[in-house]
Amino acid sequence: MVKTRSIPNKIADYVLLTLLALAAMLCIAPIINNVAISFSDKAAAAAGNVYFWPVKFSWASYTTIIQDSQFMKSFLISLERVALGGAINFLLTVLMAYPLSKEKRDFGQRNAFMWIVVFTMLFSGGLIPWYIVIYNLHIMNTIWALVLPGAVPVFNVILLVNFFRSVPRELEEAGVMDGANPWYVLLKIYLPISVPALATVTLFTLVAHWNAFFDGMILINDPSKYPLQTYIQQMVVQTSNFSLLSPDDVQRVNAISNKTMNAAKIVVSMVPILVVYPFMQRYFVHGIVLGSVKG
């Protein structure tokens, strides 16, 4: 639509491209720095000489991690949590969103249920009562403490309700004409055409389960049962934070603790996200726009 660009316009274009590229690079620079440290020689990393490229390249920290049975165990617990929690979330999100997406004339109590669901999202009893309830259910220290309290991802239910409401009624009516009951309509009509939205909410819950650390920290008392993010939080983040007391302390702690190992642990815990990220990206932009910005 624009024919030719004048020279000042072209310069402005290049300035813009450079600024955007710079912003994007700044965005991942800290991550690259961390990766570089993880592949560097211990001494170079401790001395703070590593920037964006490994100094004296070394796999040592990764070979050590693989032999660290606690780290690997936590990794597996996190995978188990993602699989189990993701499946429960998927099932319950779909089962709640479908009835709630119906109009009032099709499902009289719809609005009452919807308000209860929204209310649970907006108001909570707070940390202590929540903790006491879970404590009394005797599921602490088990995987169930990590997957059951968040079994219904309310925000995702609302996203999916909004998506289901955009499905043309005629599709459902055609099914009902043929004598289909709501279960059949949901499974055979709604689910197949909702793949982008379902993929979006599923990926959100998988990422949320992988990234959660707090519930692991307070609901799991036995450190050998920690999911990965809790393990990292306790072993890497918390200890490195207390090492900030004075420059002398930093020197001392650096000598004992291992910068490259910590960096490598962070990298490994990022890997699953980086693996699914390219697949997610295709869907989530589309999915979010469909679910949240209407009209």
Next chain:
Amino acid sequence: MKTRRNSFYYYQMLIPGFIFLIIFHIVPMFGIVIAFEKFIPAKGIFASKWIGFDNFTYMFQLPDSRQVFMNTVIIATMKIIAGLIVPVIFALALNEVRLTWFKKSIQTIVYLPHFLSWVIMSGIVINIFAYDGIVNAFLGFLGIQPTMFMASNFWFRPILVLTDVWKEFGFSTIIYLAAMTGINPTLYEAAIMDGASRRRQLFHVTLPGLSTTIFLMTILSLGNVLNAGFDQVFNLYNPLVYSTGDILDTYVFRTGLVDMQYGLATAVGLLKSVISFILIVISYKLAEKFANYRIF
């Protein structure tokens, strides 16, 4: 007649989810009575002594509580403002780019941090702002003395805001980019006909076209004034920066689960829940009235 039969199936579908909602969301709401008790876990909720508003009175007398409340509001407000401005500017800039591959690559990169946990991000943040980290190395290159950033009450809040923007601005950009695709292309054609430069198109077509979305996001962010970000603060702070960094959620965690003052912690949490709830309801009402927005 048909409707009634269908309702039966809808109840079937809702039951499992509602069982979980009741157990893990509704039942804990009754637990707020702990805020009015001298709660002793061994005695339980029913046998613990009822003390009325004593926990609240005590809370208001504590020197910490005022500080914590102010920290929360200040940090959250700074984050809300930065979190509104940066994504809008970034989306406007990205919208000017005509090279599709370049636009896509930039988006891919800036969305990424949103998907990493605050545990991972904090591990990285603490490293780069460490005394011997890359930020101090860069400052040293400019001839500036190294600083203990993570132990500095002066720097802690700016770092919270900066790293929050780092993690989330790319993702918020999606909403504005989506809103831009909704702007009627004939408006641009008309503007070009009238001889508008790209800068004028930006100010007279794109920005007005975005104003509803910007306004909506501003209203909705109101509800977050007491949410300063537990995961982030919890992973980044340490006792040295409690005076500027301790927020309501971290305070509830420490008084409740670490110091085991259950009644006090529940009272603080309840106050936060109630104020937040009121703010969210107000912001949703405003959004519905002025921007025609509904949650469902």
